[in-house]
Amino acid sequence: MALELSAGDTATLEQRTEGWIAGLKLAALSMKGRSVRGFVDAFSGDNRHIADYLVEEVLRAEPEQVRRFLLSTAILGRMNGPLCDAVTDSVESQTLLDDLERRNLFVVALDDRREWYRYHHLFADVLQKQVSANNPDGARTAHRRASVWHDAHGSRADAIHHALHAGEFERAADLLAGQWPENNRSYESRNWLDRVKTLPESVIRARPTLGMGFAWGLLNSGELEAAEQRLRDVEGWLESNEHPTLTAELAAARVYLSQSRGDAPGTLEHAIRALDLIPHGDVARASGTALVALALWGRGDLEAAHDTFSGALSIMRKHGAIADAIRGIFVLGDIRVAQGCLREAARVYEQGLQLAAESVGSSPLETDELYLGLSEVHREWNDIASATRFLHAMTDATSNTMTTGTTTSTTQSGVQQSHAANKWRWCTAMASVCAARGDLEGALDLLGEAERQDRRDPVPRSRPIAAMKARLFLAQRRLDAASDWATQAGISVDDDLSFLREFEHITLARLLIARHRSGGGERFASDAERLLERLQNAAQTGGRAGSVIEILVLQSLVGQAAGNMRSGLDLLAHALALAEPEGFLRVFIDEGTPMRDMLRHATARGLAGPYTRHVLAAFDAPQAKQPVPPVGSATPAAAGAMRDVGELTTRELEILRLIAAGLRNQEIAEHLRISAATVKRHIANTYGKLGAGHRTEALVRAKELRLL
Numbered sequence: 001m002a003l004e005l006s007a008g009d010t011a012t013l014e015q016r017t018e019g020w021i022a023g024l025k026l027a028a029l030s031m032k033g034r035s036v037r038g039f040v041d042a043f044s045g046d047n048r049h050i051a052d053y054l055v056e057e058v059l060r061a062e063p064e065q066v067r068r069f070l071l072s073t074a075i076l077g078r079m080n081g082p083l084c085d086a087v088t089d090s091v092e093s094q095t096l097l098d099d100l101e102r103r104n105l106f107v108v109a110l111d112d113r114r115e116w117y118r119y120h121h122l123f124a125d126v127l128q129k130q131v132s133a134n135n136p137d138g139a140r141t142a143h144r145r146a147s148v149w150h151d152a153h154g155s156r157a158d159a160i161h162h163a164l165h166a167g168e169f170e171r172a173a174d175l176l177a178g179q180w181p182e183n184n185r186s187y188e189s190r191n192w193l194d195r196v197k198t199l200p201e202s203v204i205r206a207r208p209t210l211g212m213g214f215a216w217g218l219l220n221s222g223e224l225e226a227a228e229q230r231l232r233d234v235e236g237w238l239e240s241n242e243h244p245t246l247t248a249e250l251a252a253a254r255v256y257l258s259q260s261r262g263d264a265p266g267t268l269e270h271a272i273r274a275l276d277l278i279p280h281g282d283v284a285r286a287s288g289t290a291l292v293a294l295a296l297w298g299r300g301d302l303e304a305a306h307d308t309f310s311g312a313l314s315i316m317r318k319h320g321a322i323a324d325a326i327r328g329i330f331v332l333g334d335i336r337v338a339q340g341c342l343r344e345a346a347r348v349y350e351q352g353l354q355l356a357a358e359s360v361g362s363s364p365l366e367t368d369e370l371y372l373g374l375s376e377v378h379r380e381w382n383d384i385a386s387a388t389r390f391l392h393a394m395t396d397a398t399s400n401t402m403t404t405g406t407t408t409s410t411t412q413s414g415v416q417q418s419h420a421a422n423k424w425r426w427c428t429a430m431a432s433v434c435a436a437r438g439d440l441e442g443a444l445d446l447l448g449e450a451e452r453q454d455r456r457d458p459v460p461r462s463r464p465i466a467a468m469k470a471r472l473f474l475a476q477r478r479l480d481a482a483s484d485w486a487t488q489a490g491i492s493v494d495d496d497l498s499f500l501r502e503f504e505h506i507t508l509a510r511l512l513i514a515r516h517r518s519g520g521g522e523r524f525a526s527d528a529e530r531l532l533e534r535l536q537n538a539a540q541t542g543g544r545a546g547s548v549i550e551i552l553v554l555q556s557l558v559g560q561a562a563g564n565m566r567s568g569l570d571l572l573a574h575a576l577a578l579a580e581p582e583g584f585l586r587v588f589i590d591e592g593t594p595m596r597d598m599l600r601h602a603t604a605r606g607l608a609g610p611y612t613r614h615v616l617a618a619f620d621a622p623q624a625k626q627p628v629p630p631v632g633s634a635t636p637a638a639a640g641a642m643r644d645v646g647e648l649t650t651r652e653l654e655i656l657r658l659i660a661a662g663l664r665n666q667e668i669a670e671h672l673r674i675s676a677a678t679v680k681r682h683i684a685n686t687y688g689k690l691g692a693g694h695r696t697e698a699l700v701r702a703k704e705l706r707l708l
Contacts (some may be wrong), residue, residue: 013649018108053214055126057104069096071135073705074127075142077158078673080116083204086149087142092415097147110673126272140166151175159194173203173210175283177665180213192571193217208237212249219256222455227257248277248284255291259298262500267295267458276558286315291327291458297335298460300499300542306335318499323366331459338462340545342377342582346380368394368422376427382585382618384436394422424453428468436586441474447472464499472512474507475592483509493531497538502547507537516561519662529558535539549575550587558595567601580611595619652686653707655679660708 005013059067072088073079073334079087081094097117100107106123110116119127131139143166149160151657156179163172176196195212196204204211215230217543227609234250251274258266270454271292278285296302329352332365337346359366371394379387427450435444447469454465470485491508493499512528532555539547552575559568579587588595599616648656651672658668665683669676690705692698 001319004563011650011653012210015654017122017598018650020120022120033408042368055130058123059126059130061150061286062105064171066100069093069126071131072138072142074119074124075133075139075162076118076146076160078116078670082150083146087145089145089406101667108673110669111675116673139685144168147171147175162508164195164198169199173199173207177207177210177213178304180210180216187323189669190217190221193221204384205233205237208234208241208243208246212246212253213235215253215462219253219260222260222457224260224456226259227286231257244277248274250275252284252291255288255295256458256594259291259294260299260456267298269294283319283321286312286319286321286324290331293331294458294460297338298330298500300337300340300544302543309335322355326352326366327369329355330373333370334459336548337373339543340547340578340582340584342380342546342584346374346377349377369425372422372425372429376432379429380398380586381583382432382436382589387429387433387436391433394426424450424465427453428463431468432470435475436590440476444472460500463503467504470507471510474510477514479511479514479518482514486511493527497534499542499544502535502539502544504553505531506547506550509535509551513554513558514560516558522562525558525562529555534556545578545582546587547586550579552650553576553587553591553595556598557591560594560598565598565601568598569607571604572598572602573607576609576615579615580649585615591620594639604680629633638703648686648707649682652682656686656698656702657681657708659683659695660702 001017010496027120032496053497059070062070069088069090076087079097081097084093084097085091097694098114099109101109101114101117106120107117108120109116118124125704128139131142131408134632144161146490147159147162147166147168149157150162156175160175160179162174163169166343172195173707176192179192180653196210196217204214211230213232215227215234218227218230233251238247238250251270255267255274256272258270271288274288275285275292278288284425290312293305293312296305296308303494309328313325313328313332316322316328316481329348333345333348333352336342336358349370356367356370362530371390375390376389376392378384378390405708414518427446431443431446434440435445449467466485466489470482473479473481484509489504491501491504495513496506497505509528509531512524512531516524516528532551536548536551536555539545554569556568556575559565559571575588579585588599596619597611599619603611603616654672655668658671662673665679666676669679672679685693687698688691690698690701692701699708
């Protein structure tokens with residue numbers, strides 16, 4: 001029809017018309033003389049030709065009884081006989097549904113038993129607009145009845161949806177308050193939070209338990225300032241009302257908020273109060289104890305933090321909260337990494353993965369941080385292939401869980417929320433991998449994405465993204481950019497030292513050394529030496545062996561730069577002796593040529609032991625540079641391979657896009673109103689056409705081919 005549609009535009013129209021050939025024809029007629037992109041993006045049932053056809057040729061041709069039924073049930077995303085009976089206040093709905101399906105009147109069966117149905121999307125759009133324009137009171141009545149029915153039949157999410165559309169905010173608020181505990185336990189608060197935000201303020205404030213859930217939802221999403229106001233509302237209510245459970249929960253939320261803001265003293269104060277309010281033997285003590293541990297971690301009391309968090313995990317396991325325990329295990333590993341105990345950290349992460357594999361109902365949220373931790377440990381061991389594999393394993397675990405999961409309560413936004421939580425750390429970990437491969441620009445791009453994805457939470461941040469970028473600037477010899485970072489961070493040689501700023505101060509020492517090497521003068525070397533000595537004492541006292549090794553390495557390089565090779569080699573020997581038991585490698589390799597020269601010098605002087613030669617050998621087998629391609633780019637090989645991929649059907653493309661959006665099989669089935677078995681069949685066909693073995697590979701392949 002000479003419309004100059006792209007393959008993607010054609011697929012979108014086919015998806016939205018669900019293969020209805022007359023709908024495609026009407027869309028084509030509507031498109032004449034209009035912007036193709038704007039039309040395709042906005043195409044729906046309110047298109048004039050579509051609406052006129054469906055109203056004049058379909059709806060008005062039906063008997064009054066059928067028209068009434070169609071308009072009354074138009075508000076339903078899915079429907080069965082009993083639900084339609086409740087909405088229409090009749091007893092003949094199943095017969096009408098059977099008749100509509102038999103006549104193929106824009107009704108689609110969602111299961112093989114012909115129990116659940118939905119309307120064709122365009123037909124539903126037209127019906128809903130007819131109802132909204134001509135009978136808004138009837139639409140609200142239908143929504144109210146649907147809400148009552150869904151609530152009675154255990155579908156609370158649908159009950160809330162219809163209550164909100166009915167304008168019954170009091171009922172919706174009560175349902176949301178009841179739904180919060182389960183959403184919170186399953187870390188699926190995004191969709192819940194979006195719905196609460198639509199409620200009037202007066203309705204929320206009249207329900208302190210809902211307000212408390214609202215505050216937690218905001219905390220989980222990193223909206224700390226908004227959460228603060230909600231907590232104040234709850235505090236105001238508690239001033240004149242007694243509610244022990246809510247009081248304890250408020251104290252725990254205050255702990256979370258203080259820790260997320262980096263207020264260690266406030267965190268401990270609120271945590272102690274929360275633990276005093278929670279009865280012994282109550283599983284809620286686990287979260288309070290865990291938050292105390294995070295505060296100790298942030299303060300640099302690492303061994304105390306480890307012991308305290310171990311106690312929190314014991315409480316969780318004792319009360320059967322295995323999923324929560326799995327979610328938290330990574331903290332023990334991360335603390336061991338901070339202490340320089342890489343081998344024990346790896347065992348912790350691996351044991352967590354094993355526990356998750358043995359537990360029924362584990363989700364991607366329970367393993368993400370474990371894979372991330374393993375990736376970072378293996379990077380330090382210079383096993384870049386494994387480090388990369390663990391990062392991909394994290395996304396594979398997510399995809400596999402989505403493929404096999406049977407839980408239907410998780411919404412699309414909930415799934416997306418679960419991955420947003422760790423996306424910033426995934427980006428930082430992958431940036432470190434890229435840097436190890438020599439792809440510094442790719443690493444900087446990933447850190448930029450990490451900044452965009454970042455959100456505040458109570459887990460201590462010992463490596464700020466801005467300081468990580470400064471280190472990459474130094475590797476690129478962009479000293480001015482690194483100096484700008486130091487100015488913006490407000491960091492100096494004479495600052496008070498703390499655990500959470502240690503990474504920044506070590507980065508400052510690196511900047512000073514680089515300034516000295518570039519001819520900036522002896523004062524830069526002197527300042528670096530003075531700062532590093534203070535940092536070494538602090539790290540040694542705090543039991544942070546990994547930091548001690550890095551500081552010794554830098555001190556040895558200062559000695560080298562100052563012409564004091566003997567002192568530099570002694571410091572290097574000390575660093576190597578500390579590094580060998582835990583297998584530290586990248587801490588040496590990342591220093592590049594100056595460190596290689598020192599290691600060779602040590603070998604030439606006969607000072608090298610086996611581990612020195614091991615580190616030097618790692619320099620001589622550098623990782624290949626493999627930049628991460630930008631999202632949406634197609635490599636020449638991929639572009640050529642597009643001809644070899646079997647053509648995907650409209651349904652297969654639709655399912656592929658839903659997979660990319662993060663939906664599980666069951667959720668895709670519900671979204672498309674088809675059976676889970678049908679979804680699995682389409683996915684298998686799609687994988688075959690793309691030459692993929694699993695979801696992650698299929699999505700990567702689809703992006704290469706610009707199908708997404």
